[in-house]
Amino acid sequence: METIAVVVVTYNSQRLLADLIASLGPGLEGVDWHLTVADNDSHDDSVTEVLRWKPDATVIEMGRNAGYAAGINAAVSKAGPFTAVLVLNPDVRLTPGCIHPLLAALRTDGTGIAVPLLKDGDGKLIETMRREPAVRRVLADAFLGAGRAGRIGTLGEMVTDARKYRSETVTAWAEGSTQLISADCWNAVAPWDESYFLYSEETDFALRARDAGLATRFTPAARAVHLEGDSKVSPGLWALLTINKVRLYGRRHNRVATSAFWAALLLREASRAVLGRKPSRRAVRFLLNPEFLREVPGPHTVHGR
Template sequence: MTVLVAVVTFNSERLLADLVDGLRAGLDGLAWHLTVADNASKDGSVAAVRRLAPDATVVEMGRNAGYAAGINAAVAASPAHDAILVLNPDVRLAPGCVARLLEALREPGTGIAVPHIVDGAGELIYTLRREPSVLRTLGDAVLGARRAGRLGALGEVVADERLYARERFADWAEGSTMLISAECWQRCGPWDESFFLYSEETDFALRARDAGLGTRYVPAAHATHLEGDSRVSPGLWALLTLNKVRLFRKRHGRVRAGAYWAALLLREASRAALGKRPSRAATRELLSPARLRETPGPASVARW
């Protein structure tokens, strides 16, 4: 089987040497091809890819087109493949990771396989998620994500470490490391480019689940995610929050999305009252009808 490794870069030069080394270990023994879609990086990302991985395909987007658009462009530009490894530039694969994910893709009803992921300090990252709901958002607002996440009905984040000890299905998983079968991509792809950043992987995984192709968590496959800054950047947290509303509206309609918006507003406003800057930014955007109607892009992100 041939694995396409699809990576989107945006000023990622400092991460690429370790990324390529990790690919060689994580895909050892497998046939694979690297395709990098670059969203108009202003550093030396493109030159670094061509130096470090001369056989890779490089797609220069010519603009910051967003994460989903980059993934779609990488898949479209690549040679034939049996599975697609969607990978963030700041992920490091452990030896044998992808071979174990490939085995999981052969299990009935599986369209996406995801590994056990730790942060740079070796601590487990809670990557598994339950489908977003009004009740789970209220549970998060009242109890906090970690506490609510230990209760299946009340938390979106699966925050019980015991549930990361065995192979299982999840409604979706964070999108830094996802192996997608070619069948799943053909039936459910491409990714929805209107999200620009955040919720695109949620949308894809839920659509795959709706088609009978679930997301399987594989604890025997390991990776390290150095992580982005959505938790500390007010602008990115605001974008993440708005896209959650947009995704809910896409799946459930405007009436139910209104209740979901109110639950999110309660969560963010309560945290803003405690002085949390990301939640202040998210509250401000949730209260803006123009922002809720807007399809996010690089210009709107820059305004944050």
């Protein structure tokens, strides 16, 4: 019998939790599962809400906003025995029977992570598959736009061709809101890198899993709803997402390559800032910040793992 450790990281997530927890029973029907929640010092009643709807859940109060990766690591460390870890955002809703195609995908040789097809609250496909970050892909995004670049061969980092979402396939990585990770993969690759705080931690984990011979498998027979966050509209979150891309790239490439990646990102964000995009303006300021340049492996220094 499969046993699933469901792990959720909360931060002021009270309004989302009743519907998430309600979806777990139907989504995980037929398998044993237990819920562990790491709360990043919420100022609402997130902890109370979890226990209201799932009294036997394990809740870890982090005592600070420790970040997404730290929450996942803490939750898994306190979870009971498992054959797989299901990482979920609070704004995810599983569809009935979602777990079974994901488990079947994990049984495919060389697979460590299985991810479902996601739709947003309006039923629109969320383009979750990603290719490995590369300079040419940042430039393609800058000059063609992510949507167009993602439909031309393997040019874009984001896979935007809807036809690619019709069948099961291996992807370099996938957005981190809904991921089933085998126990073997977790034991070989974990913990998640807490230095990212938010964004790129799922990229880092998936690429390290791939380095260990364990692929991420997109599984459209499994479906879930992701109401989605606000990284695309919040200047602060977009800036964090952008600088973490440089951090990730710098930890996997040499100084010259990382400098080129940083310059390509700066070009992309500057071109959008000129058009009045506020998140890109914030990203440019971060990319040019001397403290950031000293901290991040890029034009000035390369940090090893």
